[in-house]
Amino acid sequence: MGIIREVQYDANSFTIMITPTYSGCPAMYLIKEEIIHNLESQGIMNYQIETSLAPPWTTDWMSDEVKAKLKDAGIAPPSNNIICPQCDSSEIEVISDFGSTACKALYKCNQCNEPFHHFKQI
Structure with a gap:
């Protein structure tokens, strides 16, 4: 990271x-x-x-390998274009600006209906 x-x-x-x-x-x-x-x-x-x-x-210090591992773990990596880590849909909505930790936000995918965390871009 x-x-x-x-x-x-x-x-x-x-x-x-x-x-x-x-x-x-x-x-x-x-x-x-x-x-x-x-x-x-x-x-x-x-x-x-x-x-x-x-x-x-800063999230700029994250390697592409780390971002791929976050996605594999079901967490959307930091990006301006957030996509669902489960189905790669961009049809998403914010549930909460804060997830399980301050560095993550909680989203829901409107395509597969799965909730997911997004690692905030800093």
Whole structure:
């Protein structure tokens, strides 16, 4: 998702700099735990994980691969032309500007009648 900003290695220690998608992002704890799990599963025990809020994260940092994974998970990726991730229809309506987290909005597809989240473009 482009939140890992920098990885440094110095004197047998790694420093990983991450930026949240939003201030107060509820996923940051899980993201840090996943980073720790991946480091330690590779035998890396000497590390620091730091958070940087500047510059602020933007959806421009998301790769096409990440956007495809969001769509595969049923979440419409950030875009000015929102389409249903289930049936690719553009016949959609906003249900709520906020979904399960502040970075997502809740939509409904009028073609397949399925609700879905849209990752807001920032």
